Amino acid sequence: MRAVVPYTDRDPKSRLGGLLDADERRDFARAMLHDVLSAVAEAGLEPEVLSTAPVDVGGDVGSQVRVTVDDRPLTPAVNAALDPVGGTETAAAVVMADLALATPTAVRRLVETPGDVAVAPGRGGGTNALVVRHPDFAVDYHGCSYRDHRRVADDVGASVGVVDSMRLSTDVDEPEDLAEVLLHGEGRAAEWLREAGFELAVPGGRVSVERRV
Amino acid sequence: MRAVVPYTDRDPKSRLGGLLDADERRDFARAMLHDVLSAVAEAGLEPEVLSTAPVDVGGDVGSQVRVTVDDRPLTPAVNAALDPVGGTETAAAVVMADLALATPTAVRRLVETPGDVAVAPGRGGGTNALVVRHPDFAVDYHGCSYRDHRRVADDVGASVGVVDSMRLSTDVDEPEDLAEVLLHGEGRAAEWLREAGFELAVPGGRVSVERRV
Numbered sequence: 560m561r562a563v564v565p566y567t568d569r570d571p572k573s574r575l576g577g578l579l580d581a582d583e584r585r586d587f588a589r590a591m592l593h594d595v596l597s598a599v600a601e602a603g604l605e606p607e608v609l610s611t612a613p614v615d616v617g618g619d620v621g622s623q624v625r626v627t628v629d630d631r632p633l634t635p636a637v638n639a640a641l642d643p644v645g646g647t648e649t650a651a652a653v654v655m656a657d658l659a660l661a662t663p664t665a666v667r668r669l670v671e672t673p674g675d676v677a678v679a680p681g682r683g684g685g686t687n688a689l690v691v692r693h694p695d696f697a698v699d700y701h702g703c704s705y706r707d708h709r710r711v712a713d714d715v716g717a718s719v720g721v722v723d724s725m726r727l728s729t730d731v732d733e734p735e736d737l738a739e740v741l742l743h744g745e746g747r748a749a750e751w752l753r754e755a756g757f758e759l760a761v762p763g764g765r766v767s768v769e770r771r772v
Numbered sequence: 773m774r775a776v777v778p779y780t781d782r783d784p785k786s787r788l789g790g791l792l793d794a795d796e797r798r799d800f801a802r803a804m805l806h807d808v809l810s811a812v813a814e815a816g817l818e819p820e821v822l823s824t825a826p827v828d829v830g831g832d833v834g835s836q837v838r839v840t841v842d843d844r845p846l847t848p849a850v851n852a853a854l855d856p857v858g859g860t861e862t863a864a865a866v867v868m869a870d871l872a873l874a875t876p877t878a879v880r881r882l883v884e885t886p887g888d889v890a891v892a893p894g895r896g897g898g899t900n901a902l903v904v905r906h907p908d909f910a911v912d913y914h915g916c917s918y919r920d921h922r923r924v925a926d927d928v929g930a931s932v933g934v935v936d937s938m939r940l941s942t943d944v945d946e947p948e949d950l951a952e953v954l955l956h957g958e959g960r961a962a963e964w965l966r967e968a969g970f971e972l973a974v975p976g977g978r979v980s981v982e983r984r985v
Contacts, residue, residue, distance in 0.1 A: 683952075
């Protein structure tokens with residue numbers, strides 16, 4: 560099964576702007592992309608980057624990955640990538656590029672979740688990963704996409720399965736998410752943060768991150 | 773297996789003070805306690821409330837639940853409750869009272885996780901649920917308890933298993949956590965919020981909650 564991983568180098572991870580400059584944010588975003596592609600490949604899927612511009616993934620996984628360039632916004636680009644489902648393909652996965660805690664086990668749990676559509680919800684109503692097995696299902700990432708995707712599935716008569724995974728629910732957008740990467744990350748993204756001087760801090764008993772450089 | 777659920781009526785959920793008054797916070801905390809006890813009981817465990825003062829749980833589950841009063845802080849009270857492990861008991865669980873998304877399935881996955889200690893990490897480095905099967909393991913809920921509990925386990929030679937569950941990782945402390953309850957909750961806590969006028973809002977594409985009363 561193909562696993563489409565949407566990615567953009569256009570000002571990635573802008574909400575981390577208070578902690579990381581633009582070059583660092585791009586490097587960190589690429590480290591997360593690498594970790595997601597590795598987890599997807601080790602889970603037995605065929606990773607494919609859907610990028611707004613050509614991107615060199617690097618690492619061992621880089622040579623296995625096809626890069627499709629589509630400069631449209633996320634929703635139409637992903638729907639075009641899902642077009643073969645129901646035709647030449649029986650299913651395809653869509654996995655966000657900032658799931659820095661993703662592991663092969665977590666990806667396999669998603670793939671093994673029954674339903675015409677299997678969803679890994681993100682914190683705050685997002686849709687962090689999907690397996691689509693129904694030809695009429697289309698994504699819409701605007702707003703509360705978890706709720707919207709359930710409605711879309713209902714509308715086209717597609718059954719929905721939900722995978723209960725902290726790892727897949729954690730997309731990395733905000734400074735507080737970096738603590739999750741330091742605590743639970745096992746790949747390049749966690750390594751990148753440590754090398755950039757980040758470590759866990761527990762001021763007043765609440766966990767956050769500090770940078771020591 | 774006993775499942776100890778620590779609870780206090782002393783100013784519960786203080787970080788929701790901007791949205792709920794003191795009586796409402798207590799009612800909401802009790803609704804969450806009810807949901808946790810129900811999930812634990814349906815998973816086949818024996819729920820036991822460890823409370824700083826007598827509490828009437830109510831509902832169908834209330835009649836099944838033993839309440840132990842211990843007015844010490846969380847850590848010593850839980851360690852006292854874990855004392856029988858390795859003596860009269862082979863294992864005991866500790867499940868936080870504010871896991872409003874807990875389901876019987878999620879609790880069963882925790883119990884089926886191998887290891888002398890099975891942990892469900894919470895967001896921000898907390899420890900939301902544990903199964904303890906080692907006589908020398910003791911809890912310490914101060915600070916980054918997930919990391920600390922792994923160290924304690926290492927120190928006493930106890931193996932650690934980690935359950936990857938978004939439901940068990942979601943403890944409800946902050947206003948943004950209420951959106952998770954509205955999105956994924958299946959029990960009294962979600963019902964309580966809806967009856968109190970809360971609904972999802974998606975201002976600027978980011979999910980939050982609004983109160984309409």
